[in-house]
Amino acid sequence: MSDATLAPTRARAADTPWRLFLRRFLRHRLAVTGLAVLTVLGLLALLAPVIAPYxxxxxxLEIMGQPQPPSREHLMGTDQLGRDAFTRVLYGARVSLAVGLASALLSTLLGTLxxxxxxxxxxxxxxxxxxxTDVVLCxxxxxxxxxxxxMLRPNVTLLVAIIxxxxxxxxxxxxxxxxxxxREREFVEASRALGGSNNRIMFRHILPNALGPIIVATTLAVGSGIMLESALSFLGLGVQPPTPTWGNLLNYASQWLQSAPWLALFPGLMILITVLSVNFLGDGLRDALDPRS
Structure with a gap:
């Protein structure tokens, strides 16, 4: 057999599952874009105390009484109380992203168990x-x-627990x-024959082989958590002011839609961009983790 014939075989043999996953994921441009956007948003949220100008x-106090449009001093304008909208959107990202991520992890842990x-x-x-499960789904x-x-008027922790x-x-x-x-696969039967305990078989052998769909479900649950938190805060039932979230920023902006639409535009765009990015990332992970792709 010639070296030319052996070369592709060696290349395929050198492909690890991680490399295959990475190659498939990088081919999904929307997923890569979504990951990049979420990374930037996460960094902005974490560094909000450093980045925010106020x-x-x-x-x-000089501009209180009427929302001001975007300007050099206030990139996203100000609200009626003279508070910088850009600063509040940044701080709102900290709460909204934290609630979405933490609630998704909690629901995934419970659902997995x-x-x-x-x-x-x-x-x-x-x-x-x-x-x-059927009863709760109903x-x-x-x-x-x-x-x-x-009933509870939740803070961030309670809101994460509820969602x-x-x-x-x-x-x-x-x-x-x-x-x-x-559970019917050969490696499970082999572990059982060697005296493996039920807990060891479930969480050491079966669970790692089921991580692909679980990771995708967790990713998509982040977007659902952000949407639900935003809906509750918009209705006045989520995190209470003065702590900003994207949802309660929209709630406050609803009374100024005619005269100051920018107050609703920017937090609304943040929710839209974040949820779209999460969904794109979930689609890319699903395709990359699918062995048939």
Missing amino acids: AFDGQD VGALAGYYRGVVDSVLMRL IPLLPLVILLSG GLLGWMGTARLVRGQFLSL
Whole structure:
């Protein structure tokens, strides 16, 4: 066999799963763009105290009374109280992104645990957990979140808990399906024959092979968490002023849509760009983690 024939074989053999994933992901231009945008937004949120030209509740007493349009001193204008809109959008990103990310991680952890137990043990455990999942799925999510938020008047921590504890059902169904399929594979039978415990088999052998769909579901849950937080804050049931979030900035701007539309434009654009970027990233991860691609 010639060296020319052996070269492609060696190249394919050198491809690790990580390299294959990276190559597939980089081919997805929208996903790469989404990752870049989210990275920039995350850095801006983290560095808001350094980047922001003013305090988020600082007021310019000379221009109070009427929102001011964008200018060199105030890149996104000011609100009625003389507060810099650019500063408040930056600080709002800290809360909105944190709520979206933390609630997605919480719902993923809970959904993964429920789905893993149901898919691995099957039988009575599966029936009980899946019927519980069905019951929670039957409850309209937004009205329930609005009810709980209205009763508790949540801070950031409570808001993360409410969104996370009410958003795990899709992940649970997904993980259950993965575990039902993987528990019959040869490597699981081999581990069981060697005396591996149930916990070791579930979380050391099966779970790593189910991480692809879980990662994609987590990514998409971040966008859902941001949207839900924004909706609650817009209705006045989320994080309360003076702490800015993109949602309560929109709530405040709703009374100035005619005379000061820029107050709603910039936080609305941030929500749109973030959710689109998250969805593009999720699509790219799904394609890159699909072994058939």
